[in-house]
Amino acid sequence: MKSWVQMSGKIIIASTLAGSLLAGCSGGKQEGEGAGESGKQEPVELVFYQTGNADWTEDDFMNNYGNYIKQKFPNITPKFVPVPASKNMDGLITGGQQFDILIFSIGHTHLNLIRNEFQYDISDLIKKKNVDLSRFEPFTIEQQKEIAGGGIYGLPLSNTSPVLMYNKDIFDKFGVPYPKDGMTWDEVYDLAKQLTRSDNGTQYYGFLASPEHILKTNQFSAPFVDPKTFKPMFDDPKMMTFLDNLKRFYELIPTTDGKPLEGGFFASTAQSRMFSKDKTLAMWSHFSNSAVNFPDDLNWDYASLPYFKELGQVGPQAYPGYIYISKTSKHKDEAMDVIQALTSDEFQTIRSKMGIETALKNPEIKKTFAQDLPKYKGKNIQAIFPQQYAAPAPLTEYNDLAWKRLNEAFGDIGRGKKDIVTAVRDSSELLAKDIQAEQTKKK
Structure with missing residues (x-):
């Protein structure tokens, strides 16, 4: 079964995939499914914003993330703020737009997250939700701790170099x-x-x-x-x-x-x-x-x-993409559940198969890189994963x-x-x- 489809140069998750994955799951609670008992939860809308995909529409977002989130958490309605609505966040902020979850590359973290004062230390939520940070490439977590002065603002969603x-x-x-x-x-x-x-x-x-x-x-x-x-x-x-x-x-x-x-x-x-x-x-x-x-x-x-x-x-050096909870969010618990789902082995494997590098250490996920993309067949995939990444250089605002x-x-x-x-x-x-x-x- 094709897990993703490619249209107009964009990679998107087919909405049918999320359903088929869940249908095939055993009755046990899935990783990152803390809010999955949606019958006991009030309806929640989570607003997403990200940089790096300036031509993304609401449909692109839903096919990449939103449909998977809805399958995992039926009580959560993900809402996407398209980047073209403002070439940077200033116009949206001035207009009173609220955000719950923010997705930025490491290069945009200071520019968009910290300069606009949306950063929020999720250390307590990590403990509360029993998030295992050892699953991630160590440098991705070290980089976050350096930025947050010992705390942590976000978890790595992807990686590239x-x-x-x-x-x-x-x-x-x-x-x-x-x-x-x-x-x-x-x-x-x-x-x-x-x-x-x-x-x-x-x-x-x-x-x-x-x-x-x-x-x-x-x-x-x-x-x-x-x-x-x-x-x-x-x-x-x-x-x-x-x-x-x-x-x-x-x-x-x-x-x-x-x-x-x-x-x-x-x-x-x-x-x-x-x-x-x-x-x-x-x-x-x-x-x-x-x-x-x-x-x-x-x-x-x-x-x-x-x-x-x-x-x-x-x-x-690696160039990770991170997913953050906005300081202004009124639904931080639900946002953290979503972040756990998007950084789970299951979802990261889906993304890896379609050519998006994982920031998880799991070598089995890395082996699946681009498996569902015909153009990568026979390519020297191991070359994209350095034997040793250079240490992250210090970052500033x-x-x-x-x-x-x-x-x-x-x-x-x-x-x-x-x-x-x-x-x-x-x-x-x-x-x-x-x-x-x-x-x-x-x-």
Whole structure:
């Protein structure tokens, strides 16, 4: 039985699946089913908001989460606030919109949860509901405890990290061996040199990475902002090494009449088009889940993200997605029951089968990754799970500002407009002003 269906590039859970899963369950109480005795419960509406799916409709939400929730908890009516209703949360908050459950990536947690003061420590609810935190990848919980100063605001709902994706046809065309798991950056650079070439009027490119995403998850765990002083840390030697490594790949790209490279070489959407539609990019690094929308005629595969010799086989940092209970919610108990259901082995297995990485440690769930997606058949799935994730870099409420400034700086570096030292110095000065402006707003 197909557990999910794919429509218009979106992955959605078929509503019939939730019913069939429950029908097949034994009479025992299911994990996360604390509010499942709905006959004894009053009707409750829980309002959801999430970032990362700007085109989601109410139907998309229901097919991904809502129908499963309703099957588990018939007394709960999930309501979704579409992202297009406001490009950020400000308009919704000003309009008096209340939220119960919030779903944000780690990158949006400070920006949307903490900056808007929706954070709520669920430590007591975790104890009350007997939530077993040891089921989750340890770094996902450690990251939450760091953000909450020892408490915990949310549980990990999903995970992803950068990986290397490559077009087999381009390698075959030029007789270059495919990349393998466990390669160093130097080895991948050698491949990129062989594949950056023109053939019959078509320019091919060896390697590109989405700077925004690979910098956020850098293998050195280099911080962007000092968590104590809030001073920019772009000039940290580890970050400078990472920037220098990425820079050399862009230096391979030929320019026209000495003009700087176009912005598309630094934007993930344009890179995705070069890799999957134009088929002129041999290797691309982005989050592993970006492969879900590749066309069926693309002859591609995964390899693990290259390693730095000095670090050994340390992969990138993870980029989890978390599910939170809003401080303003009047139904925190019910919200916690829903969170338990969405982080249960059952639901996480459903999501894993359709190409959404779990943040649970359970190796059996990881083995099910993308089993129900034909385009992943025969792919090197193990490459997306690093043998060792890099430790999470310290986060602050100003990291979203820092990511923006460093991404801009790398654009200048990659285009050859500025050397690394100058670009880092200039972006650090701009970030310091950004942080000062934010701090002034609070006073």
